[in-house]
Amino acid sequence: MMAKARPDLAGAVISDFIEAGAHLFDAPVDPRAATDLLAAIRQTRRFDDSLFLGEAEFDADPQYTGVNPRPGRNLLERFEERLGFVEQAPHIVEAITALLGADYEILNKKVVCGVPASAIPDWLKTRIHGNPVNNLGAYVRPEHRDITYFYGIDFHQDLIDYKEREADFLTLYVYLHPVTRADAPLYLLEGSHRLGGSVFPHDLTRSGDDAWTYRNDPHGETETRQRILTGDTGFAAMWHACTLHGTQPDAADHERISLRYLVARGKDRAVGMEAVNATLNGPLSLIDTRKDLAADGSAAIRANTVLKA
Numbered sequence: 044m045m046a047k048a049r050p051d052l053a054g055a056v057i058s059d060f061i062e063a064g065a066h067l068f069d070a071p072v073d074p075r076a077a078t079d080l081l082a083a084i085r086q087t088r089r090f091d092d093s094l095f096l097g098e099a100e101f102d103a104d105p106q107y108t109g110v111n112p113r114p115g116r117n118l119l120e121r122f123e124e125r126l127g128f129v130e131q132a133p134h135i136v137e138a139i140t141a142l143l144g145a146d147y148e149i150l151n152k153k154v155v156c157g158v159p160a161s162a163i164p165d166w167l168k169t170r171i172h173g174n175p176v177n178n179l180g181a182y183v184r185p186e187h188r189d190i191t192y193f194y195g196i197d198f199h200q201d202l203i204d205y206k207e208r209e210a211d212f213l214t215l216y217v218y219l220h221p222v223t224r225a226d227a228p229l230y231l232l233e234g235s236h237r238l239g240g241s242v243f244p245h246d247l248t249r250s251g252d253d254a255w256t257y258r259n260d261p262h263g264e265t266e267t268r269q270r271i272l273t274g275d276t277g278f279a280a281m282w283h284a285c286t287l288h289g290t291q292p293d294a295a296d297h298e299r300i301s302l303r304y305l306v307a308r309g310k311d312r313a314v315g316m317e318a319v320n321a322t323l324n325g326p327l328s329l330i331d332t333r334k335d336l337a338a339d340g341s342a343a344i345r346a347n348t349v350l351k352a
C-alpha cells in the first residue's frame with residue numbers, strides 16, 4: 044500500500060470544505076506527467092487566432108449552445124491512459140474518497156484553456172467586452188470544441204450547470220504549468236459555499252483588499268475572503284459546488300491550460316459531503332441557476348464583478 048500523503052488528510056479535507064468550501068493540496072500531482080500531457084495537448088493545435096471562426100462565418104449561423112466538449116468530442120478521450128497521474132494519485136484519491144465515498148464517479152473531465160488577449164480577434168473582443176461569462180465555445184471552430192476556452196468568467200458556482208441537482212459533487216482543478224497572477228489564475232471566495240445555491244450573477248460588494256460581502260437573499264449574507272490560486276506545475280485544488288470562483292481575462296501572452304474534473308458521489312452515502320452540506324445555510328439545489336442569458340443562449344446582461352477583484 045502506498046503511504047498517505049499527509050497524516051489525517053481526510054480530516055483536513057472535510058474541515059477545509061466546512062470552513063472554506065475548498066481544499067488546496069499541499070502536494071502537487073506528478074509535475075513531469077503534467078508537463079508531458081501539456082506538450083501532447085499543445086501538439087494538437089495552435090493556441091492563436093486560428094482557433095476562431097471569422098466574423099461573417101459566425102454571424103451566418105450563431106450557435107451559443109452545445110459548444111463545449113462532450114462524449115465523442117473531448118480531447119481527454121485521446122489521452123485517457125495518461126491521466127493516472129491525477130486520477131490514481133494517492134492523495135487525490137484519498138481526499139475525494141473522504142468527501143464522496145469510495146464509489147465516487149467522475150461526472151465530467153476536460154481541458155480548459157484561458158485564452159490570452161493576443162489570440163482573440165478584434166471583432167470578437169468588441170463583442171464579448173464586459174460579458175459575465177466569456178466561454179468562447181460559440182466562436183471557436185467546431186473541430187476545436189473538444190476543449191473549453193475562456194476569456195475570463197465572473198464569480199459563479201459550478202452548480203450553475205446543474206439545475207435541480209443537489210450539490211453533492213466537487214470540482215478538481217489541476218494546473219499543467221506554473222500559473223502566476225498574469226496567467227488567469229482561479230479566484231476563489233472562501234466560505235461563500237455557506238449560503239448554499241444562489242442564482243447567477245451574484246450579489247457581491249467589495250469590503251476590503253481581499254474581502255467581499257456576499258448576499259444570497261433571503262438566506263442572508265456572509266463575509267468572504269478572496270484567495271488567488273497561483274501555483275506550480277501539478278498544483279491541484281478542489282472546491283464545493285456552491286463555492287464562488289472566477290477568472291479574469293488572461294493577461295499573459297500565452298494560454299493557460301488546466302484540467303477540470305467534476306466528481307460526484309456514487310450510490311453510497313457520502314459521509315464527508317453530508318457533514319459539509321449539513322453546515323450550509325441555504326438551498327442545496329436550485330430550480331433555476333442563472334438569469335444572464337437570452338433564449339438563444341447569448342449574453343443578456345453585461346456586468347462582471349471579478350474584473351473588479
Ligand SMILES: O=C(O)CCC(=O)C(=O)O
Binds near residue numbers: 288301
Ligand atoms: O479556467 C477558467 O478560466 C475558468 C474555469 C471555471 O471557473 C470553471 O470551469 O468553472
